[in-house]
Amino acid sequence: MTNYLSNLVALIRICTIITVVPFALYTGRKSLLPRSFQPVYFYLVGDVICLLLDMFGRVILHNNIFNYHLSTLFDVTTLCWAFGALLSHKQRKIIAWCWVTFALIALGDALWFDPFTNSINVVSRIAGNSLLTILAMYHVWNLRPSVRPEKNPELILGAMVLLYYPCSTLVFIVQELLPADLITRFPGDSAAISSMLLYPPLRIIQVGLLIYLISILPGGPAPRRALPGWLRFRFGRRRGPLVLPASSPTDRPK
Structure with a gap:
């Protein structure tokens, strides 16, 4: 069980890195994409x-709990900004007050x-x-x-939020808020581990929707060409042309 759990944790960290x-x-298409989607960046x-902060906390401080608070603050702030940029001025004020309320809750x-x-x-x-x-529900509606x-x-932005955040909240509730006497009814740590198994597919779906969102925004080259060189790869050796181009008359030996 310990080996299985360590492999699952490693898989979760890989899904976080993607x-x-x-x-x-x-980043490769930033100057060519519409400003209304700049909050997504x-x-x-x-x-x-x-x-990076999570790696620093785990390796150097041996405590990465603070990163959970910061990641929630980053997510809510940037996505409120993203939805506000797509709505009218009056609706932006409502979102701003909602964010202030969240910020006070997060501080407390x-x-x-x-x-x-x-x-x-x-x-x-x-x-x-x-x-x-x-x-997201209001935006999509x-x-x-x-x-x-x-x-x-x-629509893709709203779908990403609606798929990822409610499901991740359910995973979080199972891991952190279920009463201990209820969890003991399950063999071993099956309830917590089963909830952890949901995170990798959730993360992959979220990242996939973000990549698809960026690829359908107007402007810029094809998605693969926008990637930096260290992310451009292909399997196998790159073959040369099978047929050499025909030489011009001036290139023929006299």
Whole structure:
């Protein structure tokens, strides 16, 4: 069981690292993409920063709990900004007040309810994920069918939030909030491990939707060409041309 759990934790960390792929993809096309989706780039920047802070906390400080508080703050802030950029000015004010309310909850959670160096942020994470879910539902409900659904980046953004954050909240509740007497009814740690098994596919779906979102935004080269050189790869050896180009008359020996 210990070996299985360590392999599962390693898989989860790998799925966390793959967020660098959409980050690199957006970085390669940043100057060519519409400004209305600029908050998505900062959402990816926050993911990369939290990834580095998580490594620093685990390796150097031997405590990465603070990173859970920061990642929730980054996610809620950048996605509120993203939804606000796509809505009217009046609706932006409502989102701003919602964010202020969340920020106060997150501050109180980090200082009193779940100290940011000792406990995972139960209160602020549930509050932030619930806020994002409500905003995504409102955003998707009010979208106008201007283009095909699979070509609408605003719809893909809402779908990413609606798929990832409610499901991750359920995983979080199973891991952190189920009563101990209820968990003991399951053999071993099957309830916690089963909930952890849901995270890798959730993360892959989230990253896949982000890559697809970036690829359908107007402007810029093809997604693979936008990747930096260290991410461009292909399996097997690159073959040369099978037939040499015909030489011109001036190239023939006299």
